[in-house]
Amino acid sequence: MTDITRRDFFKLTGVAAAGLFLSNIVEAASKPAAVQVPSTAMDFRSAKIDKNVIRIRNGAGDLMYLIEGKNKAALIDTGLGIGDLKGYVEKLTNKPLIVLITHGHVDHASGTAQFDEVYMNKKDDTLFREHTAMANRQGYTGATNPEWAKGLTSANYQPADDPSRFKYLKEGMNFDLGGVNLDIYDFPGHTQGMTAILFRENKSLLVGDAMNSFTFLWSGETLGLASYEKSVRHAKKATEGKFDKMYCSHGGGDLTIDYFDRMLEDIAIIKSGKDDAVDFEFMGQKSKIAFAVRPGDFARTDGGIGNIVYDPKRINE
Numbered sequence: 654m655t656d657i658t659r660r661d662f663f664k665l666t667g668v669a670a671a672g673l674f675l676s677n678i679v680e681a682a683s684k685p686a687a688v689q690v691p692s693t694a695m696d697f698r699s700a701k702i703d704k705n706v707i708r709i710r711n712g713a714g715d716l717m718y719l720i721e722g723k724n725k726a727a728l729i730d731t732g733l734g735i736g737d738l739k740g741y742v743e744k745l746t747n748k749p750l751i752v753l754i755t756h757g758h759v760d761h762a763s764g765t766a767q768f769d770e771v772y773m774n775k776k777d778d779t780l781f782r783e784h785t786a787m788a789n790r791q792g793y794t795g796a797t798n799p800e801w802a803k804g805l806t807s808a809n810y811q812p813a814d815d816p817s818r819f820k821y822l823k824e825g826m827n828f829d830l831g832g833v834n835l836d837i838y839d840f841p842g843h844t845q846g847m848t849a850i851l852f853r854e855n856k857s858l859l860v861g862d863a864m865n866s867f868t869f870l871w872s873g874e875t876l877g878l879a880s881y882e883k884s885v886r887h888a889k890k891a892t893e894g895k896f897d898k899m900y901c902s903h904g905g906g907d908l909t910i911d912y913f914d915r916m917l918e919d920i921a922i923i924k925s926g927k928d929d930a931v932d933f934e935f936m937g938q939k940s941k942i943a944f945a946v947r948p949g950d951f952a953r954t955d956g957g958i959g960n961i962v963y964d965p966k967r968i969n970e
């Protein structure tokens with residue numbers, strides 16, 4: 654790509670560049686003992702976005718959600734595993750916590766070691782091991798936030814975790830937090846185990862990275878475009894009429910409620926060969942950004958919202 658550096662692109666999307674910084678080391682540690690990590694290592698911020706829903710942002714801009722019922726609270730995603738997320742969350746709620754992981758990427762799943770009860774789709778186990786390994790997290794942080802990474806030592810990182818201790822998430826599951834229900838939907842595409850979560854009574858649908866302003870669909874763990882389209886159609890149908898707010902896990906966090914249709918429109922344009930197909934290459938792997946963006950604010954030059962980064966060889970897959 655011409656106008657956007659790789660680092661800008663990461664900052665913009667906040668999306669883990671799967672496979673990019675992977676170390677060959679897969680840390681298969683059993684659940685590590687909790688460690689004291691200085692809270693200043695990661696600057697967490699939060700805002701109440703609904704009566705019982707808090708959006709938490711880490712210093713790298715990754716979004717997490719905390720939803721509270723009468724009996725329990727659920728933390729959705731755990732960021733990069735830098736700093737004391739658990740200590741921060743315990744200031745926001747005193748309810749017993751469960752942790753749900755939307756998908757196994759480094760910027761969502763790396764902080765699980767602090768928490769006892771963790772759920773994730775089993776299909777992301779291998780990805781989780783690769784992405785949340787210490788060397789990969791350090792590489793990712795160094796590439797996306799080099800200045801901040803310089804000030805971190807290994808003591809700032811929570812230990813890597815072993816997903817074999819997790820409980821598994823799959824479509825049809827429900828978590829009753831006490832008058833507040835979370836309904837689980839499979840939404841594969843960005844990763845094989847990507848999960849969407851409906852906050853039933855809040856009428857809010859969290860899609861994680863399944864759809865966002867730069868939906869990444871080109872690396873090894875993603876589906877091809879045709880399979881992703883099926884997945885979008887499935888998730889749209891399964892959640893129809895059940896939400897009037899839609900959240901994602903990067904950027905500002907709010908998506909328009911017609912985002913399924915926006916994505917289907919964009920997919921159709923890609924399939925017809927009429928998208929801008931802007932070259933984007935790194936680590937020797939070529940992909941395309943569907944719609945040209947302006948340098949600076951990365952808004953689509955055609956005024957549209959949303960974008961897809963895809964592998965041109967996998968359009969019909």
Ligand SMILES: [Zn+2]
Pocket residue numbers: 668669756758843862
């Ligand atoms: Zn992701």
